[in-house]
Amino acid sequence: MSAPLTSLDRPNSYIGRSVPRPNAKRLLAGRGRYVSDLKLPRMLHAGFLRSPHAHAKIVSIDTEQARALDGVHLVATGTDLARICTPWTGTLDHFKGMTSAPQLPLPVDRVVWAGQAVVAVVAESRAIAEDALELIEIAYEDLPVVVDIDSAREAGGPVINPGSANNTCFRSQLDNGTVDAAFAHATHVVEEEFTFGRHTAVTLEPRAIVADYDPAAGMLTVHHATQTPYQFQDLYSRHYGIPEARVRVIATDIGGSFGMKLHVYHEDMAVVGLSILLGRPVKYVADRIESFVSDIHARDHRVRARMALDAKGEILAMDVLDLTAVGAFSTYPRTSVVEGNQVIRLMGAPYRFKNYRASLEVIFQNKVQTSQYRAVGHPIACAVTERLVDMAASKLGLDPFAIRAQNVIADDAYPQTSATGYRFEALSHQACLKRLHEIMDYDGLRAEQADLRQRGVYRGIGIATFVEITNPSPAFYGVGGARISSQDGAILSLTPSGEVRCMISVTEQGQGTEAIISQIVADQLGLAPEHVKVITGDTEVTPHGGATWACRGAGIGGETALQATRGLKRNILEIAALILQEQPSALDIVDGEVVDAGTRKPRLPIAEIARIAYFRSDTLPPGTQAQLTVSHHFAPQGYPFAFTNGIQGCSLEVDVETGFIRVLKHFIVEDCGRVINPMLVDEQLRGGIVQGLGAALFEECRYSETGQLMNGSLADYLVPMPMEMPDIVIAHVETPTADTELGAKGVGEAGTAAASACVLNAVNDALAPFGATINSIPITPAKVLKALKRF
Amino acid sequence: MKARAFSYFRAATIDQALDAHARAGDDARFIAGGQSLVPALSLRLQAPRLLIDITHIGELRGVSREGGHLRIGALTRHCEMLSEPLIAEFAPLLHAAAPFVAHPAIRNRGTFGGSVALADPASEFPAMTLALDAEIEIAGASGRRRVKADDFFVDLFETALQPGELITAVYVPLFKADQRFAFDELARRRGDYALVGCGIMATCTDDLIDDIRISFFSVGNTPTRAKGAEATLIGSRLDAERIAAAQAALQGDLAPPDSDEVPPAMRLHLARVLLGRLLGRLGEGA
Numbered sequence A: 001m002s003a004p005l006t007s008l009d010r011p012n013s014y015i016g017r018s019v020p021r022p023n024a025k026r027l028l029a030g031r032g033r034y035v036s037d038l039k040l041p042r043m044l045h046a047g048f049l050r051s052p053h054a055h056a057k058i059v060s061i062d063t064e065q066a067r068a069l070d071g072v073h074l075v076a077t078g079t080d081l082a083r084i085c086t087p088w089t090g091t092l093d094h095f096k097g098m099t100s101a102p103q104l105p106l107p108v109d110r111v112v113w114a115g116q117a118v119v120a121v122v123a124e125s126r127a128i129a130e131d132a133l134e135l136i137e138i139a140y141e142d143l144p145v146v147v148d149i150d151s152a153r154e155a156g157g158p159v160i161n162p163g164s165a166n167n168t169c170f171r172s173q174l175d176n177g178t179v180d181a182a183f184a185h186a187t188h189v190v191e192e193e194f195t196f197g198r199h200t201a202v203t204l205e206p207r208a209i210v211a212d213y214d215p216a217a218g219m220l221t222v223h224h225a226t227q228t229p230y231q232f233q234d235l236y237s238r239h240y241g242i243p244e245a246r247v248r249v250i251a252t253d254i255g256g257s258f259g260m261k262l263h264v265y266h267e268d269m270a271v272v273g274l275s276i277l278l279g280r281p282v283k284y285v286a287d288r289i290e291s292f293v294s295d296i297h298a299r300d301h302r303v304r305a306r307m308a309l310d311a312k313g314e315i316l317a318m319d320v321l322d323l324t325a326v327g328a329f330s331t332y333p334r335t336s337v338v339e340g341n342q343v344i345r346l347m348g349a350p351y352r353f354k355n356y357r358a359s360l361e362v363i364f365q366n367k368v369q370t371s372q373y374r375a376v377g378h379p380i381a382c383a384v385t386e387r388l389v390d391m392a393a394s395k396l397g398l399d400p401f402a403i404r405a406q407n408v409i410a411d412d413a414y415p416q417t418s419a420t421g422y423r424f425e426a427l428s429h430q431a432c433l434k435r436l437h438e439i440m441d442y443d444g445l446r447a448e449q450a451d452l453r454q455r456g457v458y459r460g461i462g463i464a465t466f467v468e469i470t471n472p473s474p475a476f477y478g479v480g481g482a483r484i485s486s487q488d489g490a491i492l493s494l495t496p497s498g499e500v501r502c503m504i505s506v507t508e509q510g511q512g513t514e515a516i517i518s519q520i521v522a523d524q525l526g527l528a529p530e531h532v533k534v535i536t537g538d539t540e541v542t543p544h545g546g547a548t549w550a551c552r553g554a555g556i557g558g559e560t561a562l563q564a565t566r567g568l569k570r571n572i573l574e575i576a577a578l579i580l581q582e583q584p585s586a587l588d589i590v591d592g593e594v595v596d597a598g599t600r601k602p603r604l605p606i607a608e609i610a611r612i613a614y615f616r617s618d619t620l621p622p623g624t625q626a627q628l629t630v631s632h633h634f635a636p637q638g639y640p641f642a643f644t645n646g647i648q649g650c651s652l653e654v655d656v657e658t659g660f661i662r663v664l665k666h667f668i669v670e671d672c673g674r675v676i677n678p679m680l681v682d683e684q685l686r687g688g689i690v691q692g693l694g695a696a697l698f699e700e701c702r703y704s705e706t707g708q709l710m711n712g713s714l715a716d717y718l719v720p721m722p723m724e725m726p727d728i729v730i731a732h733v734e735t736p737t738a739d740t741e742l743g744a745k746g747v748g749e750a751g752t753a754a755a756s757a758c759v760l761n762a763v764n765d766a767l768a769p770f771g772a773t774i775n776s777i778p779i780t781p782a783k784v785l786k787a788l789k790r791f
Numbered sequence B: 001m002k003a004r005a006f007s008y009f010r011a012a013t014i015d016q017a018l019d020a021h022a023r024a025g026d027d028a029r030f031i032a033g034g035q036s037l038v039p040a041l042s043l044r045l046q047a048p049r050l051l052i053d054i055t056h057i058g059e060l061r062g063v064s065r066e067g068g069h070l071r072i073g074a075l076t077r078h079c080e081m082l083s084e085p086l087i088a089e090f091a092p093l094l095h096a097a098a099p100f101v102a103h104p105a106i107r108n109r110g111t112f113g114g115s116v117a118l119a120d121p122a123s124e125f126p127a128m129t130l131a132l133d134a135e136i137e138i139a140g141a142s143g144r145r146r147v148k149a150d151d152f153f154v155d156l157f158e159t160a161l162q163p164g165e166l167i168t169a170v171y172v173p174l175f176k177a178d179q180r181f182a183f184d185e186l187a188r189r190r191g192d193y194a195l196v197g198c199g200i201m202a203t204c205t206d207d208l209i210d211d212i213r214i215s216f217f218s219v220g221n222t223p224t225r226a227k228g229a230e231a232t233l234i235g236s237r238l239d240a241e242r243i244a245a246a247q248a249a250l251q252g253d254l255a256p257p258d259s260d261e262v263p264p265a266m267r268l269h270l271a272r273v274l275l276g277r278l279l280g281r282l283g284e285g286a
């Protein structure tokens, strides 16, 4: 730890310590309570009939037989739900000119992707609901299907949204006007086209919801596996016309989210409506097959990019065109254009050059919608930039480390503004590069590689620098008109027995939010973390806040907890001072005891203060009102985002006869500012890297020419499993942000941001002796063998 | 998804099972380990009215020597292929293939008979019955019969089994001192169905091949013997030249199906690479 906030030798210094997650044991023991475990009295089950067509007109729907089936309570179509739910549109004002068609829970006259839910059945059991689905007849009339990027952009081709001139959702340009001149003066230009497959989150727990509308109280309670309960409280309230205070969203235990559980899904909205129509609780849990065709997908980019360099290898300019296809709608309420927007803004982010031009074109097609998924845009910007850097290095005869060392922004040159307009407070590329070189034993790896090549074994070594966006301010969504908070709130109480309850708006999906919040509270108050109870995820209990997205829990939620705890500590010491007839400033709290600030001599347990304040207030001086509950909100100020940085390395082996790739070892040096819990930070990095390796080598939603998802099951859509996970070596550099007292930035997306770029570079390094290159992920055996012209 | 409602019958004897199936017409399925059937029921790809549980029929269990054969009961589970000493000794090819079949949880329930009956062309064991020149014992309305593996696999998921017939056991010739075997597969991830896989049994005099059976899986509608490749090897030594000839012969032996992810030419290429590697190992006395 290069810059500890508190010395770890002091008692109750929990910031910077590896403290186990308190809920890990409970979940491991099978004591988790997920939405799918929930059984409410009178609860019914919903099932959905899905469109087999990627684009078709709904001619008629015959539900008569389904309605007549025993155990069926309701069959609802788009028209039925449109009567009680207002439509939504996935656009934001700060994305100028973007369009998207209005959406309803279920479609009324047209389906726009294969797998779209069309009719809902509510029955006594899920099995009966599925029996009823088999009895529904829908007549469709096929419409022309738009599947690939090129046909979507064809002038005069089929248009998905009636009334639109074309299939463009959004266009954006960045240009500082100097790019053409820079390229004209360049000694070297490298250029390539890159493709990135569509993939999806594959959470262990699928989407799950129980909506429970009580008509007598006019109250809607939704048990929802979501990252953002407050956002959904707001949306259910506004689209169903129920006052916000009468909507309660409870996010219980959640089995992974990765950004997938932030978005409005048609089935979820429908389930709320179904409960309103029936006045009974309705449950829906997406099964795996449904998840593949209805969870958001992500990526799906085609990027043409070039980079200009001078004779010495100094990067001069980048010029980028990003085409991305997002499905038939833009996702609500966060849109489907954020990824593209971040792709063009994160290009070249680690480097010093200033000449930059990019255009982004976001296109509709007849597939399920894409939206924010772990490391939004980062892997694409990183892979394009880092591959071009490697191509340039090989052209110039420079080592990959050397060209990066030459071009990264120097650690002592901050603050800096990137060529794309991002403002960086302080990053540490140079320190990270140096550390990676050491932990990889880079020279040793290169020597081994050369040796093995003699024997026909082809190893590759790849590195990739990255910048990650964390701690977003209202500049992210708020300015665009979305009612998505970038602030968080906490309510802290000292209990009568001297423990602390902390109700906080950031949420827990298995990443350890509750653990780090308890560490911060314990550290700041002077208490063991076991005596801190953290409560999250219930809009009726916890204050309004942003919750979990975009790497903000530690940075923003953590600062909220820190400030709130300092307030509570002040109040406790005020009462302690009255009791002990001391100045508050002469006192401190250590291990649950008020002590002399100077001598550390124990004076009074805080439990005793709580006892007096709650039960014997008559013994306090007249006029004293002990405030042992405090609330505090914190909104990020200063820099609009807290950028983090790091670098990854990868060593792998390519079997040049089979095209199979084995990742031997992966490395990361990461700088997320203050490390609150090293074990959790490392878990985040490892998990993120494995997800990036999935993208690099395995994961892709493959579609047929008619828009059918061809590999929508876990037998066919491959995710890395333990045998495919290499050892991952982790090192840290700590550059805390000065925007907060805590100094923490985010870390959840860093692993995913660069892992695929790193693998891409390593594979190309391995193939270099054959003159073969690959610029497309996932890197499948087929692509490797094609590149090697083996079949 | 949830399975459609069905009735359940637990058979105690082979006759009870056959009888129950006959009475239900075609609308019944035997269930053994359930590792293929249950997913199919859950996805509503199959929706029989009756499931006949055969896992309590004692006669379908057990591994024993019978003359020149090892009798492997239909209910022998994949995990027992790894743990049963008789299999390791007398059918080592099955022992070698077993770790590649799915994952431990599935191997704990999935049965050898179920795997052979299903005849998934991507499965390891059906192809190994071909390499082993095994015989499949079938019980049906007209009594018992034994069918050679070579005659058992007819087409995609189609076998010599008639509706309502049961596999009772598989008979494998005992492994002998002059025999060699090799097995491997190319799968994207450990435990996945392979892009291509192969098992080989060879009988040799010194280094000369007297007889060889090469069986591929994941290359077409059924497990497939590479008879052309076999022919190039009989009577010869496994040197580089012969191995190359065997690899070349695969062109005529295999006709891989069209697939968006693995084009036929690629699968053929992978089959050649795999065959080359396995014959290389065999030549080293594997």
Ligand SMILES: Cc1cc2nc3c(=O)[nH]c(=O)nc-3n(C[C@H](O)[C@H](O)[C@H](O)COP(=O)(O)OP(=O)(O)OC[C@H]3O[C@@H](n4cnc5c(N)ncnc54)[C@H](O)[C@@H]3O)c2cc1C
Residues within 6 Å of the ligand: B029, B030, B031, B032, B033, B034, B035, B036, B037, B038, B039, B054, B074, B100, B101, B102, B103, B106, B109, B110, B111, B112, B113, B114, B115, B117, B118, B120, B122, B123, B124, B125, B165, B166, B167, B168, B191, B192, B193, B194
């Ligand atoms: C995730 C997963 C991965 C898998 N990976 C692999 C793999 O890599 N390789 C592989 O080979 N398999 C794999 N399998 C399939 C597994 O091996 C199955 O267990 C096996 O194919 C079928 O055996 P079972 O006993 O489970 O049969 P069941 O599922 O019970 O039955 C399958 C079919 O065979 C019939 N049947 C069963 N027993 C008999 C009998 N004695 N006589 C006549 N008919 C019978 C049934 O009626 C049914 O039609 C995988 C399965 C899963 C779920």
